[in-house]
Structures are given as C-alpha cells and as structure tokens.
Amino acid sequence: MENVVECVNLTHYYGKRLIYENLNFVIRKGSIFGLLGKNGTGKTTTINILNGYLKPKAGHCYIFGEDSQNLSPQTKARIGFLMEGHIQYNFMTITQIEKFYSAFYPRWKKEAYYELMEKLEVDPEQKIATMSCGQRSQVALGLILAQDPDLMVLDDYSMGLDAGYRRLFLDYLGAYAKDNNKTIFITSHIIQDLENFVEDIVILDYRSVLLSTTVKDFKENFKQFTMKIPEGSKISLQKDDVIRNFEILKDRLTVYSFKSRQEVENHLKALNIPYRDLKQVPMSLEDAFIGLTGKY
Amino acid sequence: MIRALFFKEWLKIKWAFISMAGLILLILIKIGLNLSYYIRILEAKTYWYQVIIMGGIFFREFTYIPVLVGLVIGFSQFMPEINADRLKLTLHLPLKENAILLYMVLYGTAALLALFLGTYILLSLIVISFFPFEVVKAMWVTMAPWMLAGFVTYWVTSMTFVERIWLKRGLIIVLGVLFIQTLLNNYAFEIYKNSLIYFFILSLLWSIGILYTGYRFKKGVMK
Numbered sequence: 001m002e003n004v005v006e007c008v009n010l011t012h013y014y015g016k017r018l019i020y021e022n023l024n025f026v027i028r029k030g031s032i033f034g035l036l037g038k039n040g041t042g043k044t045t046t047i048n049i050l051n052g053y054l055k056p057k058a059g060h061c062y063i064f065g066e067d068s069q070n071l072s073p074q075t076k077a078r079i080g081f082l083m084e085g086h087i088q089y090n091f092m093t094i095t096q097i098e099k100f101y102s103a104f105y106p107r108w109k110k111e112a113y114y115e116l117m118e119k120l121e122v123d124p125e126q127k128i129a130t131m132s133c134g135q136r137s138q139v140a141l142g143l144i145l146a147q148d149p150d151l152m153v154l155d156d157y158s159m160g161l162d163a164g165y166r167r168l169f170l171d172y173l174g175a176y177a178k179d180n181n182k183t184i185f186i187t188s189h190i191i192q193d194l195e196n197f198v199e200d201i202v203i204l205d206y207r208s209v210l211l212s213t214t215v216k217d218f219k220e221n222f223k224q225f226t227m228k229i230p231e232g233s234k235i236s237l238q239k240d241d242v243i244r245n246f247e248i249l250k251d252r253l254t255v256y257s258f259k260s261r262q263e264v265e266n267h268l269k270a271l272n273i274p275y276r277d278l279k280q281v282p283m284s285l286e287d288a289f290i291g292l293t294g295k296y
Numbered sequence: 297m298i299r300a301l302f303f304k305e306w307l308k309i310k311w312a313f314i315s316m317a318g319l320i321l322l323i324l325i326k327i328g329l330n331l332s333y334y335i336r337i338l339e340a341k342t343y344w345y346q347v348i349i350m351g352g353i354f355f356r357e358f359t360y361i362p363v364l365v366g367l368v369i370g371f372s373q374f375m376p377e378i379n380a381d382r383l384k385l386t387l388h389l390p391l392k393e394n395a396i397l398l399y400m401v402l403y404g405t406a407a408l409l410a411l412f413l414g415t416y417i418l419l420s421l422i423v424i425s426f427f428p429f430e431v432v433k434a435m436w437v438t439m440a441p442w443m444l445a446g447f448v449t450y451w452v453t454s455m456t457f458v459e460r461i462w463l464k465r466g467l468i469i470v471l472g473v474l475f476i477q478t479l480l481n482n483y484a485f486e487i488y489k490n491s492l493i494y495f496f497i498l499s500l501l502w503s504i505g506i507l508y509t510g511y512r513f514k515k516g517v518m519k
Contacts, residue, residue: 053384054516069515077390087380091307103300104389 002029004151004183005050010059012045018207019045023059025202025212027151032177032184034194034215036289037204043187044084046204047155050185051081063151077105080149084156086140090129094122094139098146107148116142116172134165141169145176151183158190166190170197195285205293215285222288225255225264227275235273242267245291256291297391298399304386305373305403312372313407316365320415323357328422330354335426348431355419358439359482362446365411370453373404378457387514397510401454401503408450412443434485441488444499445479448472451502459509460517468509472502 005027012019019042027033035043048054050061052068061068066075089097094117102108116138117124122131128139137157144152152173158166174197177184188194194215201218203211211218222244229235231251239245242264245256253275257264261280268275283291331354334343346352377383386400387393416436423432452472459465479495481487488495 048516051384051388053387053514073390073392076388079388081385081388083381083384085380087382087385089304089307089376089382089385091376092304096303096307100300100304103297104391 003027004029005033005061005063005185007046007050007061008059010046010049010056010061012042012049012054012056020204020207020209023202023204023209025200027183027185027200029183030181031200032174032186032198034198034201035185035187035204036191036194036201037187038206038293039189041204041206043204044155047153047185047187050153051079077147078150080144080147080152082140082144082152082154082157085159086133086137086157088128088136088140088143090127090136093125093127095124097128097139097143101143101147105147109146109148112148112176113142113146116145133160134162137161137165137169141172145172148180149182151185152177154184154186156187156189158188158193166193191286191289192284203289203292210292218288219283219285221258222283222292223257223259223261223264224281224283224287224291225257225261225278226281227253227255227268227278229253229273229275233274237271237273245294254291256288297389301389301391301396301399302403305400308376309369309372309404309407312368313411316368316411317414320361320365320411321418323361324415324418324422327355327357327419331422331426344427347427353438353482353485355423355435355439356482358415358419359442359480361415362408362412362443363449363476363480366408366446366449366451367453369404369407370450370457373400374454374457383458383513393510393514394507397458397506398504401451401506404450404454405447405503408447412446415439415443437486437489437492438482440492441479441495442482444492444495445476448476448479448499448502451499451505452476455502455505455509458506458513460513464509464512468505475499475502 003026005025007023007025010023011021023042023046025033035046037043045054049056050063050068052071055069063071064075064078066072071079089100092100098110098113102110120135120138122135128136131139137160154173157169157173161169170193173184176182186194186198198215200214201211202209228251229248235248235253237243237246237248237253242257242259243255244258247254253273255264255268259267261278265278338346347354377386386396389396416439419435419439420432423435449472452468456465456468456472459468475498479488
C-alpha cells in the first residue's frame, strides 16, 4: 500500500535537550495514524517537522514523496492542517474565512463547511474571535473538510474541547475520512477518545520512542496484572524485558508486560516476589498508554 | 489567490489604515489653518520671509508621522500573524513561502504609499494656495526622507515580528532605529537633496529583510 508519510531516523534537540532520537514511522494511504505521548514528548515538534516549520537535527520526513522541508504548493494543497488550539484567522467572520480559503484550493467544497456551520447556530457575520473554543474547533474542522485534502494533519484537536465537541469532531472526521479514503495524522492528549478512531500508533516518551504498532496489537499484547503483596514488604523490582512498568500501592502490585501470564509469573517467582492472587485485568487504550508510559 | 491574500491583509490593517488617514487629515487641516492664520496675523510678506529666506519648515509636524504610520501598519499586519503562531497557517497556503511573505510586505508597502501619496497631494494643494511652486517642490524633497523613514520603519517592524528570538529582534530594532534616525533631520529645507538617492537604495535592502527572518521562522531556528 502506498505510503503518504515516511519519517526516517528523525532526531531533534532543542538546544542540548534531546526530544527524541531515530523516530521512524510510515503512514499508509487511507489509514488513521495517532502520535501519542505526554506533554513535552515531541508530538508538536513532529508536526512542525512534517509541515516544514522545523528542521530536524537529523533525519527526513517525506510527504507524498516530497521532502517536508521543501513542500511544493501543489503538495501543500493536498495537506489539511489543524493547529493546536484550533487556531484560525480570528479577525475574520465565518463568511470571510470561507471566501478567503476557497481561492486557494481547487477542490474546495463550500457545502462541507456550511453544513457544520449550520449546526453551530452562529451568525455568518460573527467574528471567529468572539466564538467559544468548541465553535472555533468546528470552524477549523469545516475549513479542513471543505479543502478536501488527501492528508489531514491534526495537532491536538481535543485541546480545550468538552466531551460533546470532541465526539462531534471525531464523528465528523471519521465519517469523512472513511467515505473518501483520506489519510489522517492525529495527536491528542486525551487517549480514550482515540481508542476506536486510530489504527496505527507511535507512543513517544521523554527522549525516546516507546512503541510503534497498531492499536489492535497493542491492546492484545500489552497486559496488566494485579496481585496482592504483604503490606510494607520491601520489594525490589525493576523494569526489564518482562516487566515494562509497575506500580506499588499499599498491598497491591500492578505489573505491565508484553509477555504472557505464565512468563510474568515465572519471572516474579525468579525474583522472589511474594505475590498472591495474580489477575490479568482488561485495559482500555488509555489504561495501556498510562501503563506503558507511567503516570508521571 | 493573490487577491485573497490581499483581502486578508486588508482585514488586518483596515482600522489602522483608516485611523492613520484620519490623523494625517487632521494634521493637514492644522497646517492649512496655521498657514492661513500666520499670513493674516504676520502679514504675507513677513511669513514669506520666514519661510523662503529663513527656511522655516511649516510642515514640521510630518517629521515623525510617517514613522508612526509605518509602525502602526506593521503592528496591525504582523501582530495577528505572530500571535498564536498564525503565520504557520499563512505559510501553509499553497504558494511559495517567500512569495507569501513578499506579497504581504508589498501590500503593507502599498498601503503606506497610498497614505504618503495622499499626504503629498493634499499638502501640495494647501501649499500651492499660499506659496509659489518652488516651495511645493522644496516641500517634496524635504519630506521625502521622512516618508522613506516611514517605509523603513514598516519593513523593520515586519521583519522584527517574524523573527522568533528576542535577541535577534533587539538587534534588528537597534540597527533599524540607527538607520531611521539618520533620515529624520528637520532643521532646514532639502538637506537630503544630494544624498536621498543613496538612502533610497540602502532603504530597499530593508524591504527584503523579511525573507531572512521568514526563513528562520520556517526552519524553526532558535538561536
């Protein structure tokens, strides 16, 4: 299948601070790709590199085969870009901004924009600056849908949105992408919303790439085990090949692992951990994300 | 596409443009009333002597107005772009990035040109009704460096806004101010008559300065 985006060995520093090293991923045509990570792990940095607003210290990104540092106007016309916080030209009105963008995109679909605007019950002459964050998100989404791009790059679409607007955003976006075989690159700090939305994911941690997989594989292979331990017992446990992460809260030990239950039990026994009542607990994508990246 | 880009620029500078036009108009009225007043009070020949023989500049109010106009138009045009990094949206438009930046500066420059040309025409009409054409010509030459300072102020402002690093911004402002202040002498008529062309050529260098800070913005240069 054709790759719309290919990032190869991306490495970036801000000053001496390493953001990540050797980030590799591809986004297949028609797929929905999620870049997940806590704040400050480099999600927006990656989007800036993808859009050519930041030159990485090493590595390259290619969009539709072009180096992202030198995108041609034709390729830019194929990319819909949602800025973090749904930033748009807030000095324009609903009508003005549609008129403005329509001049730039040959496949412009006015009706896709106005269909969303009708739901907002706002005056067509209302300035974007006077709208709520939720309404602004719909303006930004409507503009992207009207542009009819082949690739949509959405930087933290969920910022500042309540549950209703987040749902509305993803419902619209998902239906549109599915019907039109569009490719989506999305980041969000609200992982639970993306559970049934994204297919492929990369999980970033501070200074490194934790995982590159599909949501399905991640949820199937990454497991959470809870067990009882004697309260106050001194347990010396460390992250290793079997135990990807763990938490101790009073008499409860939680272990996260990509290994099977049997392998985890064998490992714990080999480490002389005095556990009992080991249970495998089902996880949502958000649980798994926190399990992998930790709460801090 | 270019028309749409200009439409966006107009929306940003609309109120700044109108208020600056209003300010210029008020100053022109003041100058016209002053001329009429002095000629009546001092008698025409005494005032003529002051202006023509003594070289009294009666439109001194305009020394710093072009600088103010350049600053206000530059702020109104580039502040919304830099606020929340909106310039990223603009540079994402399907045009060459350098072309986008140059079109933006071209629009602002054209707005300044319209205001300054309007000033020249109206002031010329006022002056010609009191003085011979030679005084009008001297007024043109005297005001030209001030107008040039207005353009440079605008170019420096636009360049500064697009730069991300405060230290570099500071450097651009210092260099800009040093250049602009050399254009603002107003103690006699036509003092820049022989050097104006050189100042003009040097000033044009500032007009493309935005390509340098724009490149830095686009590449995310942080030093």
